[in-house]
Amino acid sequence: MIKSIEEYLRQLKAELAGCDRATIQDALSDAEEYLRNTLAARPDLAEADALLPVIEKYGTPDEIAAAYREIESRVPATLAPARNPAGKSLASRFFGVFAEPRAWGALFFLLFFSLFSGIIYFTWAVIGISLSLGWMVLIIGLPFMGLFVLSVQGIALIEGRVVEALLGIRMPRRSIFPGKRLGWWGRFKALISQKHTWLSIAYMILKLPLGIIYFVVFIVLISLSLFGIALPILELGFDIQPLVINNIPYYTPVWLMPLTVIAGVLLIILVMHLAKVLGRMQGALAKALLVRY
Amino acid sequence: MNLQELSAADKKFQKELNAGVTELVLLGVLSRATEPMYGYQIAKLIDEGRDNEPIIKLGTLYPVLRSLERSGLLESRVEPSVAGPPRRYYKITESGRRALKRWAEIWCLTRAFVDARLEED
Numbered sequence: 001m002i003k004s005i006e007e008y009l010r011q012l013k014a015e016l017a018g019c020d021r022a023t024i025q026d027a028l029s030d031a032e033e034y035l036r037n038t039l040a041a042r043p044d045l046a047e048a049d050a051l052l053p054v055i056e057k058y059g060t061p062d063e064i065a066a067a068y069r070e071i072e073s074r075v076p077a078t079l080a081p082a083r084n085p086a087g088k089s090l091a092s093r094f095f096g097v098f099a100e101p102r103a104w105g106a107l108f109f110l111l112f113f114s115l116f117s118g119i120i121y122f123t124w125a126v127i128g129i130s131l132s133l134g135w136m137v138l139i140i141g142l143p144f145m146g147l148f149v150l151s152v153q154g155i156a157l158i159e160g161r162v163v164e165a166l167l168g169i170r171m172p173r174r175s176i177f178p179g180k181r182l183g184w185w186g187r188f189k190a191l192i193s194q195k196h197t198w199l200s201i202a203y204m205i206l207k208l209p210l211g212i213i214y215f216v217v218f219i220v221l222i223s224l225s226l227f228g229i230a231l232p233i234l235e236l237g238f239d240i241q242p243l244v245i246n247n248i249p250y251y252t253p254v255w256l257m258p259l260t261v262i263a264g265v266l267l268i269i270l271v272m273h274l275a276k277v278l279g280r281m282q283g284a285l286a287k288a289l290l291v292r293y
Numbered sequence: 294m295n296l297q298e299l300s301a302a303d304k305k306f307q308k309e310l311n312a313g314v315t316e317l318v319l320l321g322v323l324s325r326a327t328e329p330m331y332g333y334q335i336a337k338l339i340d341e342g343r344d345n346e347p348i349i350k351l352g353t354l355y356p357v358l359r360s361l362e363r364s365g366l367l368e369s370r371v372e373p374s375v376a377g378p379p380r381r382y383y384k385i386t387e388s389g390r391r392a393l394k395r396w397a398e399i400w401c402l403t404r405a406f407v408d409a410r411l412e413e414d
Contacts, residue, residue: 030355037333059350071356
């Protein structure tokens with residue numbers, strides 16, 4: 001016998017144990033939306049009495065958990081997870097990285113999006129925290145802090161969508177239901193005291209240094225490999241000297257040229273693999289910090 | 294079988310029947326809606342005027358909505374709401390309407406087929 005919405009959600013969460021955390025967050029916020037909206041329409045009844053028929057209609061926690069498990073297993077993440085490479089040779093897995101949308105998605109995420117969004121997140125997090133604290137003595141301090149914390153939740157959701165689209169890691173697809181009709185002050189306190197809020201801010205701050213590192217690493221590696229590949233054309237075709245010391249130009253010996261091309265090609269393949277690995281790690285970090293449950 | 298086992302078997306049978314029916318019902322509801330609807334609205338509309346235990350558990354609608362969106366039969370947008378979190382509003386797409394038309398035909402054929410078998414004796 002379930003007496004409160006909190007109890008229902010607790011049971012649902014327990015039933016979903018072992019599921020993907022993002023699925024759990026979605027399932028809980030769906031259930032909470034329905035239960036709260038329905039109960040709000042019957043304010044005359046005590047929660048425990050009103051809840052029984054509502055749960056009868058919505059489904060018991062075990063029924064709902066079973067439905068989410070079943071449907072989640074049919075819905076793949078945005079980019080289908082890399083197919084099990086069983087049956088493919090090591091060589092085709094190594095060279096086939098260019099055909100994997102995951103690798104391209106991760107490269108785009110790490111090379112462009114991370115630095116760009118990192119700058120924005122970092123700036124907003126620092127501005128938000130310092131203004132919140134600085135204005136605390138003024139009347140606008142608390143409202144500003146509330147708005148800032150709300151915006152953090154929005155950013156966490158959007159970042160999650162991008163992570164799922166580009167890195168293929170399942171992230172929440174719905175915003176978090178704010179919970180009981182708490183009023184402004186109650187919601188504010190709930191937001192401030194949630195671990196999730198502060199972890200999201202930590203993620204926003206962390207994104208900048210990580211973005212810089214990713215950007216530098218990938219720019220350097222990609223330039224190096226392009227240099228290796230283009231070296232024969234630059235030297236033989238355009239007579240560009242790769243190295244000049246004390247006005248004496250040094251050229252690459254001709255026998256070395258095929259090797260620089262091969263090294264460049266190998267390096268660019270390795271860059272794609274590195275993007276895949278780092279993308280997975282970044283996805284895991286996002287999941288750890290941005291998902292509430 | 295005792296009564297309890299019977300009702301469990303009923304539930305299981307209903308659940309298995311519902312697997313495809315839910316999608317058909319949701320497409321039907323959204324094809325007739327004049328404007329985009331969000332989860333709770335859809336659940337309420339489907340439940341309207343029914344006092345006994347629902348055929349489809351309303352909680353199973355939400356994940357099905359999302360899976361329909363994934364397959365391109367619905368599209369959605371998020372809008373802020375006055376009370377509570379932003380809501381996701383669903384709308385049927387062109388390919389959703391085409392699927393609905395075909396699925397409704399399949400449903401009619403299936404129903405006729407089942408009815409005919411059941412009426413034989």
